[in-house]
Amino acid sequence: MNILFLLSLFLFPIFYLLIIRRRRLLLKRLPPGSLGIPVIGQSLGFLWAMRANTAEKWFAERAKRYGPISKMSLFGKPTVFIHGQAANKLVFSSDGSNMSNHQTESMKRILGDRSLVELSGEEHMRVRKALASFLKADSLKIYVGKMDEEIRLHLLMHWQGKQKVTVLPLMKTLTFNIICSLLFGVERGARRDSLIQYFQHIMAGVWSFPVNLPFTRFNRSLKASAEIQRILKQLISEKRIELENGASSHQDLITCLLSIRGEDDQELMSEDEIVQNVMLIMIGGYDTSSVLITFIIQILANDPNIHAAVLTEQEEIKKSKPSGELLKWEDLAKMKYTWRVAMEILRTIPPTFGGFRKALEDIEFEGYIIPKGWQIFWVTSMTHLDDTIFPEPSKFDPARFESPESIPPYCYIPFGGGARICPGYEFAKMETLATIHYLVTQFTWQLCCKDNGYQRHPLPEPNQGLPIEIIPKEVV
Numbered sequence: 001m002n003i004l005f006l007l008s009l010f011l012f013p014i015f016y017l018l019i020i021r022r023r024r025l026l027l028k029r030l031p032p033g034s035l036g037i038p039v040i041g042q043s044l045g046f047l048w049a050m051r052a053n054t055a056e057k058w059f060a061e062r063a064k065r066y067g068p069i070s071k072m073s074l075f076g077k078p079t080v081f082i083h084g085q086a087a088n089k090l091v092f093s094s095d096g097s098n099m100s101n102h103q104t105e106s107m108k109r110i111l112g113d114r115s116l117v118e119l120s121g122e123e124h125m126r127v128r129k130a131l132a133s134f135l136k137a138d139s140l141k142i143y144v145g146k147m148d149e150e151i152r153l154h155l156l157m158h159w160q161g162k163q164k165v166t167v168l169p170l171m172k173t174l175t176f177n178i179i180c181s182l183l184f185g186v187e188r189g190a191r192r193d194s195l196i197q198y199f200q201h202i203m204a205g206v207w208s209f210p211v212n213l214p215f216t217r218f219n220r221s222l223k224a225s226a227e228i229q230r231i232l233k234q235l236i237s238e239k240r241i242e243l244e245n246g247a248s249s250h251q252d253l254i255t256c257l258l259s260i261r262g263e264d265d266q267e268l269m270s271e272d273e274i275v276q277n278v279m280l281i282m283i284g285g286y287d288t289s290s291v292l293i294t295f296i297i298q299i300l301a302n303d304p305n306i307h308a309a310v311l312t313e314q315e316e317i318k319k320s321k322p323s324g325e326l327l328k329w330e331d332l333a334k335m336k337y338t339w340r341v342a343m344e345i346l347r348t349i350p351p352t353f354g355g356f357r358k359a360l361e362d363i364e365f366e367g368y369i370i371p372k373g374w375q376i377f378w379v380t381s382m383t384h385l386d387d388t389i390f391p392e393p394s395k396f397d398p399a400r401f402e403s404p405e406s407i408p409p410y411c412y413i414p415f416g417g418g419a420r421i422c423p424g425y426e427f428a429k430m431e432t433l434a435t436i437h438y439l440v441t442q443f444t445w446q447l448c449c450k451d452n453g454y455q456r457h458p459l460p461e462p463n464q465g466l467p468i469e470i471i472p473k474e475v476v
């Protein structure tokens with residue numbers, strides 16, 4: 001007893017000193033910048049800049065003032081904003097042991113905790129592998145025709161016979177229908193219609209504050225999420241029966257996920273995992289691609305040279321095919337110039353502004369410490385608009401991507417990078433190219449208002465949703 005007491009008397013100051021030392025060390029080496037007013041911090045300034053479409057400037061100014069790493073407080077959490085090639089490398093080369101993914105609280109409560117964005121390490125790899133088995137180029141090849149049919153039907157229903165259309169909402173309708181067809185295997189009809197309604201409530205809630213009171217967006221979003229989960233579970237049991245009766249496992253994403261077996265012949269993903277990841281793919285794939293296609297339509301109206309080059313490429317592909325034949329994978333592979341235009345849109349107006357991670361341990365960067373538990377914020381625009389990486393960054397120039405190997409690694413990151421790089425890349429490419437093919441070969445258009453502004457909500461949306469006047473081409 002006495003010895004223990006003496007020992008603790010002796011040890012306590014040592015521990016105390018060690019803790020103080022660590023704190024001092026941390027304080028001394030915390031990144032520059034201020035955490036601002038508690039809770040609010042810089043959130044209002046940031047949100048305002050997103051709305052006013054000056055977020056790129058807001059971040060560039062911070063970077064000029066503080067250098068490659070600085071601290072701030074965003075959405076009530078201490079946050080370190082890091083940027084540049086080395087910063088992106090730090091974020092994207094982490095295997096998840098020192099950094100975890102970090103989503104908004106709303107997203108987590110709406111989706112659940114088994115979706116890809118919540119998982120890390122080996123579980124993340126297992127679920128990603130399952131999703132990738134459907135989303136990789138090799139598997140997608142067989143679905144080009146199905147996607148083509150959705151696009152043609154869409155143009156027939158919503159574009160033909162019209163003089164004026166508003167692009168963004170229509171592109172959302174289109175990408176949603178493509179997702180329903182290819183990913184869920186849900187045909188047009190009542191079920192698809194109720195899915196889209198619930199889904200719009202979900203999307204409104206993902207970026208809301210997680211206040212679960214009646215009539216809040218978040219509350220409505222949770223209810224919609226429960227409804228969608230019910231529909232998806234029903235769908236899963238129907239597809240299980242179809243599979244048992246010998247149906248192909250390549251009908252859609254859900255049947256594909258149901259058929260993947262592990263070593264012991266058990267299903268590799270639980271039902272909850274399938275439901276939550278299918279919902280995640282809906283969220284990840286819907287707004288992003290529709291925004292990309294919308295801004296391509298805008299640049300095609302604004303720049304006659306780019307329009308002419310895209311049209312030439314697409315007409316050539318059209319001419320090489322028997323009239324009425326569906327697009328094939330090989331046709332998409334020929335759309336090289338059109339994809340470079342898309343890549344330049346993704347550089348200048350990336351749908352995803354940036355993203356968050358959370359430090360799982362103290363991480364050292366540029367001589368400063370990112371303390372354990374803090375948010376890490378990476379931002380696409382900081383390298384995309386850097387004139388040492390992309391000369392004359394404000395110039396729209398698809399030729400930059402003629403030799404992609406000239407772009408240094410970790411600098412062009414519209415789809416992120418590393419272990420969490422967007423698994424929907426090929427899917428997005430396929431629907432973008434096929435849609436542009438039919439649009440430029442069937443219509444000409446001009447903008448109704450000469451206003452090229454957009455706002456971030458947080459995805460970029462052109463003012464008024466981009467209304468255009470359209471003229472159908474003579475059918476030859």
Ligand code: HEM
Pocket residue numbers: 101116117128135280281282284285286288289292350351352355356413414415416417419420421422423424425427428
């Ligand atoms: C132009 C279209 C798209 C863009 C710009 C885009 C962008 C991104 C980015 C930047 C990330 C990485 C986020 C991070 O590292 O924190 C990501 C992840 C993800 N995306 Fe996409 N995306 C697009 C289309 C799609 C599509 C079509 C799908 C589904 C079919 C999809 C599904 C996902 C999923 C599931 C993740 C999470 C991956 C993980 O955490 O491992 N995305 N996307």
Ligand SMILES: *[C@@H]1O[C@H](CO)[C@@H](O)[C@H](O)[C@H]1NC(C)=O
Pocket residue numbers: 093094095096097098363364
């Ligand atoms: C984080 O983990 C990755 C992968 O294990 C490693 O390469 C990297 O050096 C680590 N970073 C830090 C700052 O500890």
Ligand SMILES: *[C@@H]1O[C@H](CO)[C@@H](O)[C@H](O)[C@H]1NC(C)=O
Pocket residue numbers: 212213214215219222223226
């Ligand atoms: C929505 O709010 C009401 C009232 O607070 C609550 O009873 C209900 O459970 C909430 N809905 C969900 C799905 O959480």
